Amino acid sequence: xxTTLVRSAQAPAQRSWRRLRRDPVALLSAAxxxxxxxxxxxxxxxxxxxxxxxxxxxxxxxxxxxxxxxxDESGRDVLVRLMLGGRISLLVGLFAVxxxxxxxxxxxxxxxxxxxxLAGLLMRVTDGILALPAFFLSVLTLTFFGPGLVPLxxxxxxxxxxxxxxxxxxxxxxxxxxxxxxxxRALGGHDGRVLFRHVLPQILPTLIVNAxxxxxxxxxxxxxxxxxxxxxQPPNASWGNMLSGAQNYFYTAPQLAVYPGVLILVTVLxxxxxxxxxxDATDPTD
Amino acid sequence: MLSPGYVARRILHALIVLAVVAVVTxxxxxxxxxxxxxxxxxxxxxxxxxxxxARLGLNDALPVQFLKxxxxxxxxxxxxxxxxxxxxxxxxxxxxxxxxxLAGAALTLTLLVAIPLGTISGLRPRSWLDRVVSFISxxxxxxxxxxxxxxxxxxxxxxxxxxxxxxxYTTGMEGNLPDLLxxxxxxxxxxxxxxxxxLLRYTRSSVRxxxxxxxxxxxxxxxxxxxxxxxxxxxxxxxxPVVTVIGLQLPRLVGGAAVTExxxxxxxxxxxxxxxxLGRDYPLILGVTLVVAAAVVLFNLLVDxxxxxxxxxxxxxx
Numbered sequence: 001x002x003t004t005l006v007r008s009a010q011a012p013a014q015r016s017w018r019r020l021r022r023d024p025v026a027l028l029s030a031a032x033x034x035x036x037x038x039x040x041x042x043x044x045x046x047x048x049x050x051x052x053x054x055x056x057x058x059x060x061x062x063x064x065x066x067x068x069x070x071x072d073e074s075g076r077d078v079l080v081r082l083m084l085g086g087r088i089s090l091l092v093g094l095f096a097v098x099x100x101x102x103x104x105x106x107x108x109x110x111x112x113x114x115x116x117x118l119a120g121l122l123m124r125v126t127d128g129i130l131a132l133p134a135f136f137l138s139v140l141t142l143t144f145f146g147p148g149l150v151p152l153x154x155x156x157x158x159x160x161x162x163x164x165x166x167x168x169x170x171x172x173x174x175x176x177x178x179x180x181x182x183x184x185r186a187l188g189g190h191d192g193r194v195l196f197r198h199v200l201p202q203i204l205p206t207l208i209v210n211a212x213x214x215x216x217x218x219x220x221x222x223x224x225x226x227x228x229x230x231x232x233q234p235p236n237a238s239w240g241n242m243l244s245g246a247q248n249y250f251y252t253a254p255q256l257a258v259y260p261g262v263l264i265l266v267t268v269l270x271x272x273x274x275x276x277x278x279x280d281a282t283d284p285t286d
Numbered sequence: 287m288l289s290p291g292y293v294a295r296r297i298l299h300a301l302i303v304l305a306v307v308a309v310v311t312x313x314x315x316x317x318x319x320x321x322x323x324x325x326x327x328x329x330x331x332x333x334x335x336x337x338x339x340a341r342l343g344l345n346d347a348l349p350v351q352f353l354k355x356x357x358x359x360x361x362x363x364x365x366x367x368x369x370x371x372x373x374x375x376x377x378x379x380x381x382x383x384x385x386x387x388l389a390g391a392a393l394t395l396t397l398l399v400a401i402p403l404g405t406i407s408g409l410r411p412r413s414w415l416d417r418v419v420s421f422i423s424x425x426x427x428x429x430x431x432x433x434x435x436x437x438x439x440x441x442x443x444x445x446x447x448x449x450x451x452x453x454x455y456t457t458g459m460e461g462n463l464p465d466l467l468x469x470x471x472x473x474x475x476x477x478x479x480x481x482x483x484x485l486l487r488y489t490r491s492s493v494r495x496x497x498x499x500x501x502x503x504x505x506x507x508x509x510x511x512x513x514x515x516x517x518x519x520x521x522x523x524x525x526x527p528v529v530t531v532i533g534l535q536l537p538r539l540v541g542g543a544a545v546t547e548x549x550x551x552x553x554x555x556x557x558x559x560x561x562x563x564l565g566r567d568y569p570l571i572l573g574v575t576l577v578v579a580a581a582v583v584l585f586n587l588l589v590d591x592x593x594x595x596x597x598x599x600x601x602x603x604x
Contacts, residue, residue: 124302124303124306125306125310127299127302127303127306128302128303128304128305128306128307128309128310129306129307129310130537131303131304131306131307131537131579131582131583131586132307132310132311132537132575132578132579132582133537133538133540133541133578133579133582134537134541135541135542135544135545136540136541136544136559136574136575136578136579137575139544139559139560139563139571140311140314140563140571140572140575141314142563143562143563143566143568143571144314144568216428220430223430223432223433224430224431224432224545227430227432227545228544228545228548228560228563228564229564230560230563230564240430243432243433243436246436247436250436250439250440250444251444254440254444254445257433257436257437257440258437260433261429261430261433261436261437264430264433265425265428265429265430265433268427268428268430269424269425269428272424272427272428273424
């Protein structure tokens, strides 16, 4: 009797968490991501090999004890470069998403909360930037501000907030009219307090799911831009620019084109699957 | 029916979006460190720079500069390309057709694969076909487009020379259609991959929810054959929202074209934009971005205008 009562009174967050823990796909994806993070952040500590040291007598070498994944076109150790490249890719993904979630939430929340001419202006600007294919906009912006880590994070973040802004606006419109929001206002809560304490926390699950999809989009964007030579510049490694280097050695060393691609694929796949699983687990309708 | 008010509102909306696009691109260029004059040649002396700035009208107030930029752009004058030494619009015009061929082929491929497969797996949820299709679409969404291209080139052009690794025609065979199709196959498949995955997922869930509607149960209850129920009652409802998603694929296809064209040495606008970016050809990259954005806005306007014609439930007169 008591147990049923306790169960039915379970908080939604607890119920979601229980569902998630029982989902094998979610567990597998989470474990994969943990391994990739360890590979990128702890790996280079465990393997203190200089990623930039050139060994021109051992170019494009196959796997050996000294170089478990062989060497690249300049005789550099592929394994340690994959680890450091992963660090860059993951950090770019994370920070770009922080930028895009902040901008998207701010624009969407202001438009949804205040409405009127401000909403009209903000949403037209959003539509306008949405009409520019994000990739061309990134190429255009990177041409002006130059390649590098910080411009890359900003450019990817600032070209990917629009969808989220529209989503947040819709959600804020929905919660704005709730009775508890009205109550908070009646108690004298000013706009900022009502928005940040009573409205935005409601849409946190939506934001989290979107951020996870955003990370994978950002990792893909980083790899494509670095591959084209507009992102992370050599000698710094990124999964994208390692593929760019591998392009010229298809005949002699096709394995160089395989490793970074597989890592991108696995990272993005695990992030997407985990995001889907979290969304399903937090969906109150089933 | 389309009411004149609806058409006017959609066109006005498209114009506003285009104006925002013009403002955003204009300010990206003007806010660049050093400004456009310094970009042409960093070694310029101050007097020379001042002369160039005066000639380019950079001493005018920003709003005046913006109006000049817009009035030139409307008349088709987007400046001279640094790399090619010819008007930007000419360079773009010589490439735009090739991108349309590639994007058109990819869009056709997307529709031919995604709609039938998405429909079948939506009608038979949890069947083995549904599971295979879902798995493939999840993987396709996670594959970097350029990596898929590299792997296909290694597998089908390098290790087994079945298809050409790049270019649009074999030298000496320009204009030969079978040769063009052989060159088109790999890039079109690569470009279509992400769109196929997205449209597949969307069609599947749209068909699934349409199959649960009350009137579908009624149709079954009154004894209509399975086939009639599916085509007349499920698909008719399910495929209408899919049209919107097709409209959303255009920016994705055009953006993906930049990467795909670069890998396959396809002489289109995408590769042009990358060349322009690497060669710091500012007028050219600005022109490409504006042309691409205008195309996307026009295509979305078209989708908005077609939508009420195929879905009579959308009211256009309010």
